Amino acid sequence: MVLKVFFPSCCSSADSGILVGHWLPQQSSAVVLAVLHFPFIPVQVRKYLSEVQRATQVGVCVLGSWTNSKQEKEESLRQFLADLGTLFSHELWLQISKEGDSKFWSCSALQRRCSRPREEEVILVYYEQREVMLSQLHPPLRPAAPGRQGAAQACQLAAVFDTVARSKVLFMTDRYDEGPIRLTHWQSEGVEASIVVELLKQASGPACLLLTCLLSLVSWICRSRVLNLWPLCFVWSKLSACEQLGHRLQHLQLLSSSRKAQTQPQLMRKANIFVSLLLDVALGLLLMSWLYRKNRIGHLADTLIPVADHVAEELQELLQWLMGAPAGLKMNRALDQVLGRFFLYHIHLWISYIHLLSPFIEMILWYVALSACLGLTVALCILSDILALLTFHIYCFYVYGARLYRLKVCGLASLWRLFRGKKWNVLRQRVDSCSYDLDQLFIGTLLFTILLFLLPTTALYYLVFTLLRLLVVIVQGLLHLLVDLINSLPLYSLLLRLCRSYRLAAASPWGCSPALPACPCLSSQINPLSYGSVVQTYRLPTYSCYPKDSWASLCKKLFLGELIYPWKHKGEKQD
Structure with missing residues (x-):
């Protein structure tokens, strides 16, 4: 059996410790989410991982050991990390080590529950944890026939993306937090934040409330009996301007509603409508000034x-x-x-x-x-x-x-x-x-x-x-x-595809290239959606x-x- 191990590139320079992640037995693969460093107490590690499992509904566990000989040159530490498999028992125990600044890595998986422990063949796949966390995996417009290799790879990618996306709670702990657990992951240097975004979030509440009141008043006037009389309603239905105003009124009601977007497509639809409104009004003001x-x-x-x-x-x-x-x-x-x-x-x-x-x-x-x-x-x-x-x-x-x-x-x-x-x-x-x-x-x-x-x-x-x-x-x-x-036209999605293409990931195999000569290692890159697929996926109804x-x-x-x-x-x- 060939085991695929998805290893985050941000952890390649981390200190020695144990690997925290999730097993995917159906795909014969494992997803490494973070590296947990010394000193730690096994009981506290188990308690922390159980809390993460309850919060994320992801089977987060200890996958194996990570050794970086650049920081720790003692041979006893490597043996100590290998012996940790008896405390965190699992069917497979990964052992990944790095030899200083060189590109020579050692990667193995040990079967511990067999009568005669044996090593499994391992393929190490690098992935950018930040890009995978922030991206949205899109299913293909034309799904592959079941049983084909492309369908199996798409299913494996979906499982990896879903595991990383649902493990958001794990990434909220950085190395500046005071606690018994110290992790290395894509947000170890501090949680990403923006002052402008936070200010806009605070100001959006009162603005949406005021806009909702105004739109309710406009909707009440439009539904009045005077405007619904036969000659007027017939004329309004035949004028393109009235149809467009009603269409934009629905967009404003959607944007000002207090109901939050539950899924990624709903969030993208709101963003596309907001950018479309801004562009429409900006072009209208330019025309008016001219x-x-x-x-x-x-x-x-x-x-x-x-x-x-x-x-x-x-x-x-x-x-x-x-x-x-x-x-x-x-x-x-x-x-x-x-x-x-x-x-x-x-x-x-x-x-x-x-x-x-x-x-x-x-x-x-x-x-x-x-x-x-x-x-x-x-x-x-x-x-x-x-x-x-x-x-x-x-x-x-x-x-x-x-x-x-x-x-x-x-x-x-x-x-x-x-x-x-x-x-x-x-x-x-x-x-x-x-x-x-x-x-x-x-x-x-x-x-x-x-x-x-x-x-x-x-x-x-x-x-x-x-x-x-x-x-x-x-x-x-x-x-x-x-x-x-x-x-x-989904303008926000197109701008996102132009500026941050990894945010719109296609459900096709990652572009992989050989990275390390010492063991079967691959460096992966996210294949973004094509511009035509972006338009077809996020096109707004008219x-x-x-x-x-x-x-x-x-x-x-x-x-x-x-x-x-x-x-x-x-x-x-x-x-």
Whole structure:
């Protein structure tokens, strides 16, 4: 049997003593947690280890002896340490010794409960105790098949990480503490602490309490009956800014709650939300300062009306071109004139609506820029809503054209089934055979001919306004993608991966390299998660979801005249 001994590198220069750790019999390995030094009393050592076991639920015990001949050159000490195995009885007794400053080590494991004591083969694995203690081991996104070597190594690593993480109480004793026990581990020089962190912890209590009261007041106002009336609740549900504000309100309630994070993923989620909020507000303040500087809002308001007039003129020229002979196509004159004048009247109404709002545009933009202090995402959502309102006429054109086109396509499909002696069974949702008389076939032929010759005119208007609608939708989609990126990107996890990569450990075998020539020894390093795995593991949920339509399904909907939206909100059905 080959025994793996995980030895902390911080103990390589420790004075001679006994090894304290935990046995992992299922993995045929042992984890050394600390070195206990002289002088000590065995009864007090057993009492201390039993207290640590009750506090950590880890079977901490004495694993063996550690000899550093640099500090102790007497041969009697080595023999004394070897004889300690009779006091701290165990099936295996480790004996690890170091020869001065050289790299020659001696490592052995002695079977004491056998009739003839024998030595087991030992592989010594160095590990950085501080990194293992502070890191979080992540399971693989695609678990390995059971029975494979990778799965066994991942299980062994998980056991080692869990043992070190649960032994936090053992690491709270440093060499400056007055007591009968003196240990060497990664915090022997003193427990790590930060004055800034402690001050922030003390100040976070009152701040969270005040923020909770304010959020409770805001939530009560949002749940009031006045805001839940039908017109208002319908409008709030369709505005992206209201959805984003509600999303951020949930984040603030989560951060200000008195309930502490119980697991590492919950703690990372809170940290990612906090950093996302800080970045969002910082970018919003930068945008607000840029807009208010040099009267940029006034210049933007002055250029908005001419741009709207220019867009209206271009649309009117486009409709005049469609009402003629576009690209030399022969159109139905009567239907072409009716559709053209109908859409021209809508453009006239839209221009009147814009000029009616022109005196208030600068004030509206001023308040929109002020809303950027709530975050860049709120400003982008308001910009998306303003774009939707300014291009509402294009949306109406698209809906009119799509409904009219779909009506003719469905009529042609139904009349085509009439010619073949078929009909659509609404109850059974299938096509059944049917016999028609002569009058029905005659009327169907007339209607089919009329719809077929009117279809090119309607299809042309539908094609043009669909392209215009898609242009607006692409701009809105880019804004929503940027908002979702800020909402869902785990910035804190990415910064942690960049600055302290060992904190996010992957459940894959450690990168090991030969360290010592005297015995089978390996020096281990933690393999961090890749950036893609960090994003996939800690990605924050967002309030919008995207349809999973394929390109073939999208082209089919466009061909049949179904309304297409690039995104939809959760709980809503797509038309």
